[in-house]
Amino acid sequence: MTQVVDRQARIDARARDKFQARRDELAMATLTTLAELGYARTSLREIAQNSEYSHGVLHYYFTDKLDLIAHAVRQYEAVCVTRYDEVVANATTADELRDDFAETFFAGMRSEASIHRLWYDLRNQSMFDDSFRADVVEIESRREEMIWRVVDRFCELSGTQPAVTPAVAYIGLDGIFQRGLLSEIDGRPEGVALARDELTGFFDIVGRR
Template sequence: MPRPSNTEERRQQIVLGLLRVMSERGYERASVNEIAKAAGLSPGLVHYHFSDKQEILLVLVEQLAARARERVARRVARIAPEDARGKVEAFLDAFLATGADADPSAVAGWVTISAEAIRQPEVRDAYEQVVRADLEHLEGLVASVVGKRRARALSVGLFAAVQGYFVLSASAPGLVPSGSAAHTVKQMAAGLLDTATAKEGA
C-alpha cells in the first residue's frame, strides 16, 4: 500500500487541527494561527494547503461523514440479514453508543458544523448532502420494518432525536447520563415501529 504523500499528511493534520480547536472553542475562534498551532504546523503551511478556513471546514464535513458511515456499515454488517429491527438499532447505536470507537470531539465538531450550516450556504449544501444520505439510509432500514408509506416520518423523528442528543452532549454534557442516548432512542424506535406495524396490520 503506497504511503500517503506529504501533501495529504499535511492536509490531514490541518483538518484535525481545525476539529480540535473547533470542538473546544467553536468555528469563529478557530483562527488560522490556532489551527496551525493545533496541527503542529506554521500558519504559512495552512495557507499553502487551503485557500481559507471554510475550505478546511468543508473537507472536515466529508471526513466526519465518512467516519460515521464506516461505523454504521460495521455495526449493520454484524446483524443477520433478516433482522430488520436489529439493523435499525445498529444504525442508531453507530451514531449514539459510547465505547472504544466513540469520538466526542467529532460530535462537538458536527454540532458546530450544523450551526455554521445556518450561516454559510456552502456549508449548508455540504451538511444537507450528508444528512440527506444518512436519513435515506435510515429510511431504507425503517421501511424494511414498517413499509415505505410510514418510513419517512418515523426516520425523520428518529434522526432528529440523534441530532438533538448530539447538541445536548456537546453543549451541556452534564445533562446527558452516560450511555443513555443510544438506549433511549432505541426505545423510542421500538415504540414507534411497534405502533406503525400495528397500524399496518389493522
C-alpha cells in the same frame, strides 16, 4: 509530441493527487482542534497554534477556515455515513438490529462528542453563510440515506412496512441524537438515558403491519 503531452498530463495528475492527499491528511489531523474550538473561535492561525502544523502550511493548502472546516467535516462524514452498515449487514432479527444500532449510536455519541458538536455547529452556521451550504446539504442527504438503510432493514426483519418517510426517520433519529449529545456534553446521564428510551420508542413505531 503526443508522448510529451501525455507525460506532462501524468505529472500534473500526480501533483493534483498529492495535493489532494495532503489536504485530506491536514483536514483529518486538525479535526480534533476544530471540534474543540468550534466554528466561531476558529481561524487558520488559531488552528495552527493548537496543532503541529504552521499557519503557512495550512494557508497553502486551504483558502480560509471555511475551506478547511468544510473539507474536514466531509472527510469525517465519508467514514461516518457507513458506521451502521455493519450492524445492518450482520443483524438476523429486528431486535438484534435495534440493540446493536443503539450500542453503536451511543458509543459514537460518547467517543466523538466534540466532533459531532462541530457538525451541528457547522450545520447551524450554514443558515447564515452560504459558502459551505451545499456541503451541508450533501452531508444531510447522505446521513438520511444511512438512517434509511437501518429503518428499511429493521422493517424487513420485523415483517412490517415503513410507517415513516426517509426524511421523517432521519429527522426523528437526528433529533434524539442531538438531544442526547447535549446531555452527554452537559454531564447529564439522565438525559442520555432518556435518549435511549426515545430510541427504543422510535423503533416501536417505525413499522406497520
